[in-house]
Amino acid sequence: MNSIHDLGGMHGFGAIEAERDEPPFHEPWEGRAGGILEVMTFPAGFTVDRFRYLRETLRPDLYLTQTYYEQWIYIAEQVLLESGMISPEELARGKARPPKRTDAMRAAAVWSFLHDRTHSGRDLDQKPRFAIGQRVLARSMQPAGHTRLPRYARGKIGSIVSHHGAHVLPDASAHGRGDMPQHLYSVRFAARALWGENAHPRDSVHLDLWESYLEPA
Amino acid sequence: MNGVHDMGGTHGHGPIAPEDEKHEPLWHAPWEARMLGITRGMTYPKGFNIDRFRHIRELMPPALYLARSYYDHWYAVCVAALLNGGLATREEIKSGHAAPGSARRNDAARGDQVWQSQKTQGIFTRELTTPPLFAIGQRVRARNINPTGHTRLPRYVRGKLGVVRIHHGGHVFPDTNAHMQGEAPQHLYTVAFSMRELWGADASARDETCVDLWESYLEPA
């Protein structure tokens, strides 16, 4: 979706405020929020792409004002509500109704969970459509759901820098349509192709793009 | 600038939820009327113009721009104009009162002048001696430019091919006027872009969007 999360190339946000010796968490609740989103019980079929998509559905002004971990809490609430694991009444009142489940991840399992996390690479019989060095056009597409093709690259011509094998397609995985793996490529776009003749002639931006985002140029 | 004000084609803002035309009040709160009157009637810094007004609105912090309502944007612009023009101080804005001993002007537009002024203000056409570069029916491409200052070339048409539909003659150029660098008038055209060109193969084959674009936004295609 072309929502406010698609920030690449936007103006008006001011200076980057880098903090010296930034702690992992600025408040204890940030750690709790982070932990909840990692180790809580998710509905069957939940994916990292669904997680990202839900973040994108946050109201645009709140997306810009809420901190990162506040957004995670929003995501947790959405997951629980949309899956029916928690009812709106339970969430609003903060009181659980039985039954209570007994299968939450235990502390002893956390370290190996971090280690054995499933990843997005998949085997695919189909041959890659594009070769390294080939010129490609990022398609002009405007899906209402989740996608990882930023607006600023759409309709622009780049060249394939590398092929990463096949990966789960976020556009499908975020909406319960399975993995639908596709070949994934790093594509280099000259800054001038993206931003016009005032951009620096030596600069470039690289994006990881799925095969269906691209067509031969 | 590529700010949040450049909303064409963005998602996530929810339903339009219009009020019924017959029942929608002119003002949703009394302060909205006062804010309109202030905006129209107040004294601005010298050289201030409508393009500058729009640009200052664009410079609002993005989250505020999205969260606040229309006349509240006007409030933000007026406050910024007063502060930047040295017509009021932060303390005065906060207190709502002039600092003791500060100057008082006597040249604000009077109530009895309003009717006449609203009839005459705001003419943006300018005579040009240079002939137009583009003809009606000609294919043109909107340039891919990303200025950090004010522009009226929306992001969603940049780099896209269109057809000139109307030639409007010379018009004040907002990109310079907003920065008080002069009116620098240019030929203005209405350019039609097909929805497929703007949004890709899934868009309607019949529909189009017409956008008013100044000559320097365009190149022959």
Place this chain on the structure above:
Amino acid sequence: MSQHSHDHDLAHHHDIHAELPSDPALRVKALESLLTEKGLVDPAAIDAWIEIYESKIGPRNGAKVVAKAWVDPAYKQRLLSDGSKAIGELDFLGRQGQHIVAVENTPEVHNLVVCTLCSCYPLSVLGLPPAWYKSAPYRSRAVIDPRGVLKEFGLELPEHVKIRVWDSTAEVRYLVLPERPAGTEHLSEEQLAALVTRDSMIGVGKVSAK
């Protein structure tokens, strides 16, 4: 392409908003008092502006233009070829000099007006824009999903109709000339004008005979 353009001096007003009351009614009241005290605004001028938009300039002006075009083919011709001049003939009390282009709806073409970048609107013929016209949902979607937008206004157009969206990026203002509804042959110009809605002149509605 530095982020900090020559206008970065404007940005210093940003941080003041956090120090001001959140209630706009309070802020606007304080601003009005301050401007009055400093002689930067005449409260009577504020009243006069409000009066103009409350009782002098509004969509009735546009409705008169539309009704006249419906009953007078020669006027309609002039309206479509030079909107500003044709509207000038009606001698409205309203603001002069707006550069107006009238676009005609037909059974084949439906026109829709928006301003994606701010909220430009044909004030002189329609008065103040409705809240939804200025809101993010309309501004963002009118250009990418006009059929979906029209559906939200209860207007479902057949596939064969061509939609033309007009994004008002300049000082040219667009007025939609809606189709005259069937069954209105016996009505007077004045009666016809009473049928014309503001929404139909923005292009989000059609005029109905009832």
Place this chain on the structure above:
Amino acid sequence: MTRIAIPAYDGAVNAEVSVTESLSDHPHHHDHAHDHAGSEVPSDPALRTKALESLLIDKGLVDPAAIDAWVDAYESRIGPRRGAQIVARAWVDPQFKARLLQDATRAIEPFGFLGREGQHIVVLENTPTVHNLVVCTLCSCYPWGLLGLPPRWYKAAPYRARSVIDPRGVLAEFGVVLGDEVEVRVWDSTAEIRYLVLPERPAGTDGLSEAELAELVTRDAMIGVVKVEGPKGRKP
């Protein structure tokens, strides 16, 4: 509860899904009857988090000790020291460096860094003529397994918006001014590939051990927003 239409989890697009905006005291900005103040404070996230945690515990959906373990992992076990060890090794061991640039995922396997997203690491080498910079414009993707949690600025709008359109301006804000002859390569992490910048080894570090070199390597240098500086108090 405000209701907005979003494509639903089950794949049915545009189903109505309840959202929890009402929990955060914000009047919805489409509701013109409300005041639209900018200084309104969202409901305290600490309270909101606590309420959520209690509820999840009551439902048996989370074990609080597991949250503790997760927090501990990122506070004390997983952080930029990991990436620094890889960089230092590459500086002292040309063969390792070659393998790292060829296939980073395999090259760093022996370090035993458990890898959140560890399977798809790409290492980008900075040289006097090429400077790499990593961003995620769409969300906040970051090599957690090698650098720990991303800093706040990396996740914030200014960096995400500007690094792709004005990388030199961004770098200048971090104190790095690059000459026109240098090529800037920005990497926008749109997929599950995670990028780690291999910074240039600073001059005057010939006598340093691998461990001493690792001490010099900063997180920001491995994101690509700064260069690694030589040891303080030493002359190059």
